[in-house]
Amino acid sequence: MRAVTIKDGEIVVDDRPDPEPGLGEVLVQVATAGLNGADLLQVRGAYPAPPGSPADIPGLELAGTVVGLGEGATRFGLGDKVMGIVGGGGQAELAVVHERQLSPVPSTLDIESAGGFPEVFTTAHDAVVSQAGLRPGERLLVHGAAGGVGTAAVQLASAMGASVVATSRHEGFDWRLEALGAEVVTRPGEHAGFGPFDVVLELIGGTNLDGDVRALAPGGRIAIVGVGGGIKAELNLLALMSVRGRIFGTTLRARPLEEKALAARAVEREVLPLVERGQLAVPIDRTFGLDEATAAYEHFRQGGKFGKVLIAF
Amino acid sequence: MRAVTIKDGEIVVDDRPDPEPGLGEVLVQVATAGLNGADLLQVRGAYPAPPGSPADIPGLELAGTVVGLGEGATRFGLGDKVMGIVGGGGQAELAVVHERQLSPVPSTLDIESAGGFPEVFTTAHDAVVSQAGLRPGERLLVHGAAGGVGTAAVQLASAMGASVVATSRHEGFDWRLEALGAEVVTRPGEHAGFGPFDVVLELIGGTNLDGDVRALAPGGRIAIVGVGGGIKAELNLLALMSVRGRIFGTTLRARPLEEKALAARAVEREVLPLVERGQLAVPIDRTFGLDEATAAYEHFRQGGKFGKVLIAF
Numbered sequence: 001m002r003a004v005t006i007k008d009g010e011i012v013v014d015d016r017p018d019p020e021p022g023l024g025e026v027l028v029q030v031a032t033a034g035l036n037g038a039d040l041l042q043v044r045g046a047y048p049a050p051p052g053s054p055a056d057i058p059g060l061e062l063a064g065t066v067v068g069l070g071e072g073a074t075r076f077g078l079g080d081k082v083m084g085i086v087g088g089g090g091q092a093e094l095a096v097v098h099e100r101q102l103s104p105v106p107s108t109l110d111i112e113s114a115g116g117f118p119e120v121f122t123t124a125h126d127a128v129v130s131q132a133g134l135r136p137g138e139r140l141l142v143h144g145a146a147g148g149v150g151t152a153a154v155q156l157a158s159a160m161g162a163s164v165v166a167t168s169r170h171e172g173f174d175w176r177l178e179a180l181g182a183e184v185v186t187r188p189g190e191h192a193g194f195g196p197f198d199v200v201l202e203l204i205g206g207t208n209l210d211g212d213v214r215a216l217a218p219g220g221r222i223a224i225v226g227v228g229g230g231i232k233a234e235l236n237l238l239a240l241m242s243v244r245g246r247i248f249g250t251t252l253r254a255r256p257l258e259e260k261a262l263a264a265r266a267v268e269r270e271v272l273p274l275v276e277r278g279q280l281a282v283p284i285d286r287t288f289g290l291d292e293a294t295a296a297y298e299h300f301r302q303g304g305k306f307g308k309v310l311i312a313f
Numbered sequence: 314m315r316a317v318t319i320k321d322g323e324i325v326v327d328d329r330p331d332p333e334p335g336l337g338e339v340l341v342q343v344a345t346a347g348l349n350g351a352d353l354l355q356v357r358g359a360y361p362a363p364p365g366s367p368a369d370i371p372g373l374e375l376a377g378t379v380v381g382l383g384e385g386a387t388r389f390g391l392g393d394k395v396m397g398i399v400g401g402g403g404q405a406e407l408a409v410v411h412e413r414q415l416s417p418v419p420s421t422l423d424i425e426s427a428g429g430f431p432e433v434f435t436t437a438h439d440a441v442v443s444q445a446g447l448r449p450g451e452r453l454l455v456h457g458a459a460g461g462v463g464t465a466a467v468q469l470a471s472a473m474g475a476s477v478v479a480t481s482r483h484e485g486f487d488w489r490l491e492a493l494g495a496e497v498v499t500r501p502g503e504h505a506g507f508g509p510f511d512v513v514l515e516l517i518g519g520t521n522l523d524g525d526v527r528a529l530a531p532g533g534r535i536a537i538v539g540v541g542g543g544i545k546a547e548l549n550l551l552a553l554m555s556v557r558g559r560i561f562g563t564t565l566r567a568r569p570l571e572e573k574a575l576a577a578r579a580v581e582r583e584v585l586p587l588v589e590r591g592q593l594a595v596p597i598d599r600t601f602g603l604d605e606a607t608a609a610y611e612h613f614r615q616g617g618k619f620g621k622v623l624i625a626f
Contacts, residue, residue: 121317205550224550231551237518237537238544247369247560 002294003092004311006056007041011297013290016057017043019089020068026076026099027068032115032287033059034091034148035309037226038253042088043297045199049088050254059090060253062097063105063114064313073099081105083114085122085260087253091293093313100261103268106275113282114206116308118267119252120148121156121280122199126263127223127250128153129160132199136161141191141215144203146173147181149225150310151283153201154180156271159279165194173306176283178292191215196243199223206230209247216245224249314439315404317606317624319356320367326603329370331485332402332409333381339389340381341363345428345600346372346403347461348613351566353418355401356610362401363567371624372403373542373566374412376418376427386412394418396427398435400566404606413574416581419588426595429621431580433461434469434566436532437514438584439576440536440563441466442473444511445545449474454504454528457516458495459486461621462538466514466598467493469584472592475516478507486619489596504528512536519543529558537562596620 004269005014021027038109039058041047049055063083066076076082076099079229084102089095105114140157142150145166155294157164158181166182167190168174174185188204189211196217205227212222213236220243240247252260275282285305288296290313318327334340352371355361362368376396378501379389389395389412397415418427441447453470457463458479470477471494479495480503481487487498497507501517502524515521518540521595525535526549533556553560565573587593598618601609603626613622 198438209548209550224554227550227554231549233548233550235522235546235548235560237522237546239560240560241537241540241564242562242567244563244567245561247548247553248558249550249555250557251554252554254557312462 001093002290003057004059004290006058009043011043011294013293016092018094021070021073021096023070024072024098024100025070025096025161026066026082026102027072028062028064028082028097029067030062030064030090030093030095030115031111032118032310032312033062034116035296035311036060036117036119036148037228040297040301046053053086053088055088057092057169059086059088059092061085061115061117061119062090063097063111063117068071074100075099081111083115083118085118085252086265091311100257101264103264103272106272108276108278109282110289112310112312113284116148116282116284116310119221120308121271122263123149123225123252124153124156126252126266127225128157128199128201129270130263130266131248131250132221132223134160134162134199138198139163139165139195141195141200141212142166142203143188143201143208143212144168144226144264145177146170146186146306147203150201150203151180151307154182155280156274158182165191165197167191170304175302176306180283196220201225204229206233209233209235213239213245216243218243220245222247261298285309287312314406315603316370317603318418319371319541322356322358324356324607326606329405331407334383334386334409336383336414337385337411338383339379339386339395339415341377341395341408341410342380343373343375343377343403343406343408343415343428343626344424345623345625346375347371347429347432348609349432349461350541353610353614364416366399366401370402370405372399372401372405374398374428374432375403376406376424376430388412389415394424394427396431397577398431398565404624407552413570413572414577416577416585419585421589421591422595425623425625426597429461429554429595429597433465433621434584435576436462436538436565437469438580439464439565440538441470441512441514442583443576443579444561444563445534445536447473447512450559451511451528452476452478452508454508454510454513454525455479456501456514456521456525457481458490458498459537459619460516463495463514463516464620467495468593469587471495478504480504480542482546483617489619493596509533514538517542519546519554522546522548523569526552526558527557528609531556533558535560598622
């Protein structure tokens with residue numbers, strides 16, 4: 001099979017042996033696979049793949065067709081359309097995935113979009129709903145709303161009856177974020193007047209944190225999911241105490257299979273019904289062919305995207 | 314009645330009108346009342362009393378005898394020994410407290426110790442057990458373990474089957490902390506080799522936080538309860554994400570009656586049985602008379618105490 005591979009810190013396309021599905025695993029012929037921030041860290045050598053995942057094939061999510069079943073795999077049949085999160089190796093013509101990390105692709109989602117669905121919607125749902133416990137009627141602030149996780153969170157929170165304030169550096173995206181359900185779209189640092197916020201989804205990190213804490217409602221929660229804007233933050237502990245606030249950091253990739261499977265079941269139960277009703281979409285910034293993988297990574301590194309960057313196989 | 318009062322940023326003893334119990338309230342003749350860090354902030358004008366509490370009488374906890382009942386107060390009878398947390402006004406000969414904020418004094422706890430029990434044991438139980446969710450077999454780090462909340466947390470966690478690492482600046486207290494159940498007692502900054510920790514109880518704050526995050530086990534939780542060592546902290550967001558850690562700030566004083574009542578019920582259910590079995594004690598550093606209130610505050614401001622400082626009425 002052909003695969004996106006990391007060679008000496010660069011992205012190239014290379015031939016690799018076809019993987020074989022093991023116990024409870026499924027062989028998927030990949031249709032599309034999304035790019036994510038963690039892929040960039042992995043290319044730079046800063047975020048090695050977890051044990052059991054290919055060390056040099058990036059890709060944390062994929063959608064495609066079941067073309068092989070390992071021993072004991074019973075959740076799907078040959079030819080089924082599936083999507084899911086993987087620990088790595090998603091950006092290849094073939095990928096092996098444990099069946100409990102996969103979900104069916106709803107009929108309302110085309111297979112191209114499906115490759116950009118799992119990582120961002122699972123991350124957004126897990127961080128904002130399962131962990132931060134966002135409730136209908138609460139107010140969510142999304143920092144860095146134009147990216148994949150941001151656009152997923154804006155739609156999810158709006159669909160479940162929360163009010164959403166979104167920030168993005170690019171004024172040109174304001175109408176698109178409003179179309180996804182944001183009540184207010186503003187620039188980073190100009191959000192304070194629209195609070196206080198019950199939940200903050202922090203996709204930028206760094207110097208944002210101090211302002212996040214100051215804009216928190218009593219009992220508010222801050223989910224740290226992205227740190228592209230800096231990993232060091234200053235925290236005023238008394239401000240956090242005075243609102244009895246909570247800050248948590250979260251990643252999906254490092255979790256064991258059981259926890260990833262639980263997150264996938266939660267998405268099937270609470271998010272896929274919204275997809276089936278047409279309330280959620282996957283905004284796609286651009287889809288590249290496999291031969292354009294290097295260009296896809298170049299494009300992903302630039303700012304000013306709206307939604308997902310995908311590779312089609 | 315005579316009361317500890319704040320006058321121009323100083324502690325004096327003054328005469329005040331006797332308070333009258335209102336709907337659901339109880340009039341308590343105070344036997345002892347503990348001093349807490351928040352009292353010092355209030356004396357400095359940095360932490361005003363919440364609405365409904367006397368503005369100039371400090372004191373967040375008390376124990377004593379029921380000597381009057383307001384309309385609809387049915388939980389206690391005249392002459393009952395009670396203890397509880399108040400929003401302020403505890404350091405007076407008489408105090409009015411809503412009956413749902415009070416608990417009975419167990420027969421195994423003398424009334425002097427009882428005045429130093431509610432704030433520290435409720436704070437420790439609420440932060441470490443109810444909010445951080447410490448479980449038997451987990452490992453707890455207590456920073457600033459020799460104070461009131463610290464000694465309460467060491468005993469509680471040890472009694473429930475967690476292992477406890479305690480830090481204190483004073484080597485002389487090591488044997489006392491070990492006697493309360495700490496497995497390891499060490500100096501601040503020298504705890505890392507005894508981790509990783511599932512829960513950290515941070516009673517010092519400031520520069521401790523960075524080391525707390527680095528010593529966290531996957532899924533670990535840090536409770537910020539005291540910030541006498543500084544309110545500004547540096548936080549490495551990527552380190553927090555990599556362990557999927559959680560930091561929360563908490564105070565009891567600002568909570569509404571319903572939440573304080575819930576915390577009191579949790580203490581009655583989960584902590585008082587341990588007092589009745591003799592597994593928990595209130596270490597008392599020193600008890601002052603009302604006429605020595607100014608000296609009590611001076612003493613409380615100094616470091617090097619072990620356990621509670623009390624005023625007896």
